[in-house]
Amino acid sequence: MTLASIETGTGLQRALAQSPTDVVDVVDRSGIRGRGGAGFPTGRKWRLAADSPAPDGRRYVVCNADEGEPGTFKDRVLLADLPDLVLEGMTIAGYAIGATEGVVYLRGEYCYLRDGLVERIGARRAAGLLGNGVRPGFDFEIRLQLGSGAYVCGEETALLESLEGRRGQPRSRPPYPVTSGLHGAPTVVDNVETFAWVTAILAKGADWFSAVGTDRSTGPKLLSVSGDVARPGVYEFPLGVPIADVLAAAGGTDARAVVVGGAAGQCVPASLFGRTISFEDVSTGGAFIVIGPDRVLLDVAENIMEFFADESCGQCAPCRIGTVTILDGIRRLREGRCTPEHLERLVRLAGTMQVTSLCGLGQSSPDVFLSLLEHFPQDMRVPASPGLPAQLVPAGGGE
Numbered sequence: 001m002t003l004a005s006i007e008t009g010t011g012l013q014r015a016l017a018q019s020p021t022d023v024v025d026v027v028d029r030s031g032i033r034g035r036g037g038a039g040f041p042t043g044r045k046w047r048l049a050a051d052s053p054a055p056d057g058r059r060y061v062v063c064n065a066d067e068g069e070p071g072t073f074k075d076r077v078l079l080a081d082l083p084d085l086v087l088e089g090m091t092i093a094g095y096a097i098g099a100t101e102g103v104v105y106l107r108g109e110y111c112y113l114r115d116g117l118v119e120r121i122g123a124r125r126a127a128g129l130l131g132n133g134v135r136p137g138f139d140f141e142i143r144l145q146l147g148s149g150a151y152v153c154g155e156e157t158a159l160l161e162s163l164e165g166r167r168g169q170p171r172s173r174p175p176y177p178v179t180s181g182l183h184g185a186p187t188v189v190d191n192v193e194t195f196a197w198v199t200a201i202l203a204k205g206a207d208w209f210s211a212v213g214t215d216r217s218t219g220p221k222l223l224s225v226s227g228d229v230a231r232p233g234v235y236e237f238p239l240g241v242p243i244a245d246v247l248a249a250a251g252g253t254d255a256r257a258v259v260v261g262g263a264a265g266q267c268v269p270a271s272l273f274g275r276t277i278s279f280e281d282v283s284t285g286g287a288f289i290v291i292g293p294d295r296v297l298l299d300v301a302e303n304i305m306e307f308f309a310d311e312s313c314g315q316c317a318p319c320r321i322g323t324v325t326i327l328d329g330i331r332r333l334r335e336g337r338c339t340p341e342h343l344e345r346l347v348r349l350a351g352t353m354q355v356t357s358l359c360g361l362g363q364s365s366p367d368v369f370l371s372l373l374e375h376f377p378q379d380m381r382v383p384a385s386p387g388l389p390a391q392l393v394p395a396g397g398g399e
């Protein structure tokens with residue numbers, strides 16, 4: 001893994017030797033886009049936060065370590081094995097946007113990582129890399145706060161609500177966190193892996209990073225590979241890697257399909273394994289779940305929709321009602337009780353959820369179901385139908 005070879009300290013040292021604006025420029029020039037799923041350009045996000053007025057001088061950096069997406073575990077590995085890269089990236093972000101405080105929002109189930117992280121934060125403070133006077137005029141503290149096991153709290157505005165001590169439910173946007181985030185102050189929320197790569201970018205340069213990957217998807221990406229493979233684990237590939245290459249590395253060449261992006265992702269069939277992992281093709285925050293030849297795809301659809309029905313926060317109707325209605329439809333399909341008319345209604349409902357749900361949870365919840373219907377109609381036991389509506393395409397892309 002490239003990240004394992006990055007020497008800690010150099011990135012922060014180089015950042016502090018430049019102006020905050022120059023640091024944002026370096027991140028911008030690297031082309032890095034967020035590694036948490038949505039793929040927003042990190043440099044642009046930082047510039048927006050740096051340029052947003054902070055009436056009482058406060059700005060925040062939040063590390064999204066909620067990692068609730070089924071099939072994703074690369075952040076856990078980074079936090080366990082390379083925590084200083086992440087903490088250093090947060091400090092670089094704090095300097096770049098003019099923040100004085102950073103918070104690691106750690107998934108509740110990762111509580112066993114807490115002591116190690118607190119120890120590293122203390123060690124960095126003792127070394128003068130955190131606290132008062134990290135550089136003349138730059139004070140920066142990092143603290144850690146545990147989540148309580150709600151998937152929706154990985155959504156950045158629900159996360160902020162949770163951090164402020166309220167029930168974790170997404171906020172209406174705008175305003176976005178970059179202008180009004182934690183306690184109403186400009187806030188950068190970035191994924192664990194994003195912070196780690198930022199440290200590497202400052203240490204090795206924007207050109208080093210952008211030389212890897214594609215024009216629109218620069219740099220390497222960590223993938224959590226799981227499911228029906230001989231060698232599951234965390235892999236690093238340049239963005240733009242064909243799905244077939246990931247399968248070959250992990251020993252999953254007999255796969256029927258891959259669910260890329262986790263429960264909120266899409267199901268890619270074997271005939272499309274030439275497609276690439278990239279923001280312009282099949283994007284993922286890191287989940288790569290391999291479906292072997294013996295899997296029952298209705299099980300996959302049901303399992304994923306059960307997850308969403310459980311995890312919907314209930315705040316908006318499309319998600320609250322849509323997830324249980326589609327789950328019921330999948331069970332009807334399984335029992336041969338789903339008429340073509342009902343299926344058409346489900347597909348229309350899925351389209352409504354994609355455009356009217358308040359946050360990405362509801363918007364993406366029907367995507368795997370839709371991609372399974374599109375690519376595996378026989379496996380989904382779709383009854384003979386006068387023709388399925390044309391919009392059987394997941395919101396995240398499709399062919």
Ligand SMILES: Cc1cc2nc3c(=O)[nH]c(=O)nc-3n(C[C@H](O)[C@H](O)[C@H](O)COP(=O)(O)O)c2cc1C
Pocket residue numbers: 033034035036037038039040042064065066067068069151152153154155156157189190191192194359360361
């Ligand atoms: C339901 C839901 C769950 C999410 N969970 C996570 C998560 O666990 N970790 C994460 O980094 N981003 C998660 N996100 C994306 C965040 O809202 C946000 O885009 C991300 O933290 C920004 O960081 P990045 O730009 O570095 O990717 C989630 C989004 C949604 C809609």
